[in-house]
Amino acid sequence: MTAELVRGQNHPLPQARLEIRVSAGTPVVAGATLCDEQGAVPGTEWVAHPGSPNLPGLEVSKQAAADHRLAVDLEALPETVHRLNVLLALPTGGGGPVRFGAVAAPFVSVTGLDGGEVASYTVTGLDSESAVVALELYRRQGIWKVRAVGQGYAGGLAEMLGDQGLPQARELAAAIQAAVSSGMARAVAPPPPRTQDDDRARRTTSRAASAGRDAQGDTAPSPTTASAATPGPVPPPPAAPPGPDGGVVQPPRPPGGGPIDYAHPRRRNTAPPPPPTAPPAQPGEHPRPVAGDATGWSMEERLYNQVWGMFEDLARTVAAYRSAVDFAESRMEQELDKALSDPRSRIGTAGDTARAAAQAKRDELVGRAREVLDRDLAQLAAEADVVEPALPPAFASWDNPVWHGYRVPMEVPMALRVGDLHLSERPDLRIPMLVRLPLERGLWIDSGRSGSEAALMMESDQLRAAAMETAAAHAARLLAVYPAGEFTVHVIDPAGTGAPALAPLTESGVLAAPPAAGAQGVAAVLAKLTQRVELVQMAVRGGATDALPPGLDTAEQLLLVNDFPHGFDDRAVTQLRYLADEGPAVGVHLMMVADREDAGAYGPVLDPLWRALLRVTPMPDDHLVDPWVGHTWTYEPLLPPPGSRVVRQVLAQVAAARRSLPY
Known part of the structure; x- marks a missing residue:
């Protein structure tokens, strides 16, 4: 049973190996600080951030993003660590929002490696703050718990890190933002947000029976969450673009030399029709894919949103697989270091046994992750096979038969x-x-x-x-x-x-x-x-x-x-x-x-x-x-x-x- 936390509420953590998932309506910086028994951060080496994403038992994202997955192994944390704070901050200098009050409330959840959600928290009540301590994982009497914090800081990262007792707070905050800016220089523009209805539409079709894919994070828990491939327009169609580009209003040719109309030709004020429903799946099978299973004003917009959904699914399932592999590799290295740190284990067959056990555990974890990945990729490939022939000319490849019936269009496509x-991981699966x-x-x-x-x-x-x-x-x-x-x-x-x-x-x-x-x-x-x-x-x-x-x-x-x-x-x-x-x-x-x-x-x-x-x-x-x-x-x-x-x-x-x- 998932615990939906409110500010100040706590919940016990049933396992040591966890994943902390962050969803926000805009790219944010995600990091974590490790604190001693007094709740202070002794030095910069106790902070995981995009410029230094790996600490013992902890791994964070390497750049700003709307979705994050932070890997935590509580048993691998140093014994001197009694508290772990999950930090979120808005990037500076990128032209984006400068305060959390201007964006959708961030959503944070703690899950097991199987994707099962343990606790979640929507960080509400923020206004002028540009940095926030979202969650706190803390150890008390040998038991680890999670607490919803939601403490915001108008002074940004520097004020937040300083409040945790870090002497070099201002210098580290500048270094973190510099690392984020460097990563964003090569990044594509973010896609527009999805709505809860759009998520629900895709969950009731191609993702309804895929519990494994849901566990990998296919669906965004927040109605305004945007992700690596968050599919595009929602009613009314947004000005923000899908893919690595932007959109502006269309100035159509004025009839009879009249004034130019810079209004978007597709803007409507009524709700879009519902998407088509998928044929019922046989017991134990995935639902059969349907072209246009996303919401939208027209079939064109449904296909457009569906393509973005496929991109999102591929991005997230591969991210989950890579995260699982990295975790397995890190776990194996830690176990080997621990086993071989005792000189007695280097004598005889003890060392070989430890290596074989660590390798076997690593292979088991990777194998399970690969099974989930292959299952999701097969479902995505089946969806691509259905969607590609249904695409209109503007979305279709040159070898699509739709071009053989081409006629000059009457309006501009989306x-x-x-x-x-x-x-x-799957070169033949192209989005x-x-x-x-x-x-x-x-x-x-x-x-x-x-x-x-x-x-x-x-x-x-x-x-x-x-x-x-x-x-x-x-x-x-x-x-x-x-x-x-x-x-x-x-x-x-x-x-x-x-x-x-x-x-x-x-x-x-x-x-x-x-x-x-x-x-x-x-x-x-x-x-x-x-x-x-x-x-x-x-x-x-x-x-x-x-x-x-x-x-x-x-x-x-x-x-x-x-x-x-x-x-x-x-x-x-x-x-x-x-x-x-x-x-x-x-x-x-x-x-x-x-x-x-x-x-x-x-x-x-x-x-x-x-x-x-x-x-x-x-x-x-x-x-x-x-x-x-x-x-x-x-x-x-x-x-x-x-x-x-x-x-x-x-x-x-x-x-x-x-x-x-x-x-």
Whole structure:
């Protein structure tokens, strides 16, 4: 029976090996302090935090995240430890919330390694505090108990650590935030939160009979919890994006030259219809997966949410498996150290017996964890097999049959698939990587040697050609998923090296103009788009969108730049940075095909541009990090099958639809 604690209440802990799970509506720093009998922290070596995540009997997360799993072995703690405090703090300097009163109340639970919940506590009543002691595990008369604390500190980590008697509290707090900032620099943007209804919808279908997956933490206990893959929009659809990108409002083409409408085209004020129900499962079997089993306004939004649910399930079940393996390894090392610390055990067969026993226990723990993982992965693979054929074109891979029945859409989709993501535990289980539309961040297609094996085996010219083919495929997909005339693509190809990859775009006539070449061509395109951004900005800020010049193209704009920085002078680079910073809010987006090393001649002036764009690669590469469970995901580019004409056929329909427009 789970004990739902209130502030100040305690509960006995029935076992020594535990997991403390934290769920919050925003990335938080999770740590723990070990205290002596007087409740004081003697030194920094008694604090587990992202910069130093491992202590005897304790392991915490290595970076800020919305979900955390802290591993605790009470028997492995030093005998001088009488208390363990679980700390939560908001990261500083990341543009996120600065006080807990502005976010959902954090939820903390203590579970056994089997996933069974022992006690839980929702940390309510916080306002201006930016750090909080959530739980306290303490030993009294040889018995360990957990107490709900909920003590907040407006002064943040420094004040909280100082209150626990740590002499170097301010220095350690700064070091912790520096370690968190370093980890977040490479992290993808957080997805939007799920609601309790959305969790319930998925629990009643594909996860209803999977007690093991629930024990691994599939369902978020808090209605506003966001996780590494917390699936996206909830009613009404949020502005926050799924995947490593952001979303902004869509400025559709005004009919008859009227004002631009920057309202979200899908915003509703009524409740969404319920998701479809799964067919009943046979006794002892998992429920059969159903495409669209998440909540949403439409089947498109249900599938969108379901993809995020699959991403969440994969992230969490792999995190649980890796945590179990790490715990088993740590346990084995501790047992060996303890057994072999006695010189007498090194004589005869005692040492070998101790090693064999420790190894056997480790193998048993890992084996059980692998069984749970394989079961969950098999269920996810079955769900992927059902979901993939049901995806709309914007979410579907190029080899999906849905493209054979393609028709130019009448409205902008919610999101766009830009690739696939997978983890090493199951490389064939790939989750669509979706970014919200309209794009908030552009794309940087890396044409250099990214470090992946595939890239290292290729010549530089081959990599550049592959990067340009990837960029052209993304541009074609963007044109295909927008209504006719509502998306315009401009291309800068200073030396003409991208002509082969651009052939489907140029030959179909879907580009705004032939690719710009040379320094003059670069300057002309950049000046035109810069002027468009300035005009729309002034019109929107002044509330005079009906006063825009009649010939101004109010469609979404994409600037595809090949072979950067070739053909760019200092003025052109400045304009490019301006477009990256100011363009997305008024419908102008960048797609750069470049090698960062080649662009290094500009020094730090290009760092903001690099950070403003989402980096993808033309070859599989493990460069995307999520800040929620700390996984490094392998990105797989989205390309049409070799020899396929699907892109040309789709672009032919796009071009025909554009020619039929009355203007």
